[in-house]
Amino acid sequence: MVTLAEVAQHAGVSASTVSYVLSGKRSISTTTRQRVEQSIRELGYHPNAGARALASSRSNIIALMIPLRTDMYVPVMMEIAIAVATTARLHGYDVLLLTGEEGPDAVRRVTGSGLADAMILMDVELEDERLPLLRQTDQPSVLIGLPATTSGLTCVDLDFGATGALCVEHLAKLGHRDIAVIGEAPAVYERHTGFAERTLDGLRSRARELGLRVLHRPCEGGYDAMTVTLARIFDERPGTTGFVVQNESAVEPLLALLRQQGRAVPEDVSVVAICPDQVAVQASVRLTSVAIPAQEMGRYAVEHLVAKLDGRGGDDVVLIAPELTVRASTGPAPAGS
Amino acid sequence: MVTLAEVAQHAGVSASTVSYVLSGKRSISTTTRQRVEQSIRELGYHPNAGARALASSRSNIIALMIPLRTDMYVPVMMEIAIAVATTARLHGYDVLLLTGEEGPDAVRRVTGSGLADAMILMDVELEDERLPLLRQTDQPSVLIGLPATTSGLTCVDLDFGATGALCVEHLAKLGHRDIAVIGEAPAVYERHTGFAERTLDGLRSRARELGLRVLHRPCEGGYDAMTVTLARIFDERPGTTGFVVQNESAVEPLLALLRQQGRAVPEDVSVVAICPDQVAVQASVRLTSVAIPAQEMGRYAVEHLVAKLDGRGGDDVVLIAPELTVRASTGPAPAGS
DNA sequence: ATTCGCTGTCGAAGCGCTTCGACAGACTAT
DNA sequence: ATAGTCTGTCGAAGCGCTTCGACAGCGAAT
Incomplete structure (x- = not known):
């Protein structure tokens, strides 16, 4: 293991000079700097992280x-x-x-x-x-x-509040009046992670301004949970035509079920997802979405x-x-x- | 910031004793140990990582x-x-x-x-x-x-070789004779990551022993690529009834397309995937799979x-x-x- | 010619820890 | 009683680096 001292000796300067070359905290003449840099390269020197951290109280x-x-x-x-x-x-x-x-x-x-x-x-x-x-x-x-x-x-x-609002605005602009929100799993709400609530709040208050009706249902991911959730939604609000999905593992099940029920996306039903772009692009229908940055x-x-x-x-x-x-x-x- | 020395002073022992209490590298009397541990707790001491790394040449x-x-x-x-x-x-x-x-x-x-x-x-x-x-x-x-x-x-x-063999054995046991392998994207093979080739080799040689026919097609993920790939497979081998999929982003598209073509899984066509369990369980058909451990x-x-x-x-x-x-x-x- | 202020370099102290050798004291074996 | 063996503790050296103050040498300003 090569040390600062060895570099210094090799370059014919003191250890502190080498240190200053490395850190740039004091001015060093061009010739010295080059000589030191040359030695560093030749010897393959790497500063020891522990020593550095100890002396500078910075671990980087x-x-x-x-x-x-x-x-x-x-x-x-x-x-x-x-x-x-x-x-x-x-x-x-x-x-x-x-x-x-x-x-x-x-x-x-x-x-x-x-x-x-x-x-x-x-x-x-x-x-x-x-x-x-x-x-x-x-x-x-x-x-x-x-x-x-x-x-x-x-x-x-x-800004999940604005995200919720944005989703509902988009749907409103397209003429949808009855919106269903497929939320995260109930556990997420119970854990108080905040983002799910904020989305919902933003979405609801904008929906109220725009005169839309909103139904929110938490949903575990997967096909079985989605089947139950979707059935309930259409039971309670048969006129639902807009969906906002915030649970990425509910996306594909939702699309599959809608297809299966003969509801075409986007002709009969529109879906907006809040998910990474990759998920939105790889889904069976390319999803209108708000990406998570x-x-x-x-x-x-x-x-x-x-x-x-x-x-x-x-x-x-x-x-x-x-x-x-x-x-x-x-x-x-x-x-x- | 609390140091070893402060702990030592607080406990009325030398610094090295504290160090030995911490590392257990020398025996320490129970009373001393307890006194030191007490001091450590009271002062909220945490050893400095840099100093430790420097002195022991171990960063942990x-x-x-x-x-x-x-x-x-x-x-x-x-x-x-x-x-x-x-x-x-x-x-x-x-x-x-x-x-x-x-x-x-x-x-x-x-x-x-x-x-x-x-x-x-x-x-x-x-x-x-x-x-x-x-x-x-x-x-x-x-x-x-x-x-x-x-x-x-x-x-x-x-053991991807054995994995390939295992997949093909399972399909053979169920009576499938014509197997198609949906592989990773071509880029993966070009990058020479090895696992894809090893899977294929294992699969092919076991298939030969069992007298099965194998068609291998690399495939980018997504619906469009899968559509093309699947069409070609059924074109060349209309009798294909067994699929082995090694590209997790091809799984859902494959299932969707099969459904769409009226081929029931598993009645008409069987699918084995090599993918994390989570993917296998969340797919629209719960997949027979070899998990990646x-x-x-x-x-x-x-x-x-x-x-x-x-x-x-x-x-x-x-x-x-x-x-x-x-x-x-x-x-x-x-x-x- | 003298002073002043730079610039570039050096030496030494010290960061907080580990670890080695030393050694006092308590036992055991003779 | 003596030597030998442990056990538990201490002091000091040093890990490789940063950084502070000191200072030599030089050109600019007086």
């Missing part, structure tokens, strides 16, 4: 806490994780992967040990146990998601943290404006309805 | 290199990542998330800087550029996947590394035996065929 690592559950939003989480890792590298940071399993203890461990300089938390609940710890520590953090109170915190999320959230989170670690920027709640992409699953409401 | 971190691509096997990769993170924590390790983007440089960086004690590599190609580096370094590593030559390496993977691979990789870091165990190639779960998509071949 960002911790990313992902939910343990793999039953929901897997592609979204993956996309966020990859965006975080990629963006972090761009700024010279590495990413430590934590699972939600450890809960608040993980936060304590990371802040206490100096393992990471900052944290990104996903799957934030309204009254998340980790929040008090984040507020106490002076280590920067970003939440992906929105808790009940955000004072002293930095958050980024899709996973990449953008991941990138924003890292960039905010980097800025904060550099002494720039403050707390901040960013709600990303939803964008609705029209594809093949929505069309004018049928004349007879 | 395992690096996990995941592919950057999010177009394939996302749930599998996520499951592996989570299994790795969870298992690692169980053994006192944390996980550093690297993307494949950096390629061999990432390997150099990690081994050179002592950022991690060991690495797990996913998405291994037959002639992977990272392999020479792994062979050089004395840092333990595990590949998830199988390169062309495995000498001096540790690998774990599903993501958790098991992740866990094995970590446990092997931990053993190696503790000075136990050596190089080793582990191929996990496939298990076929019979669900609702396979049945006896139709009488007339």
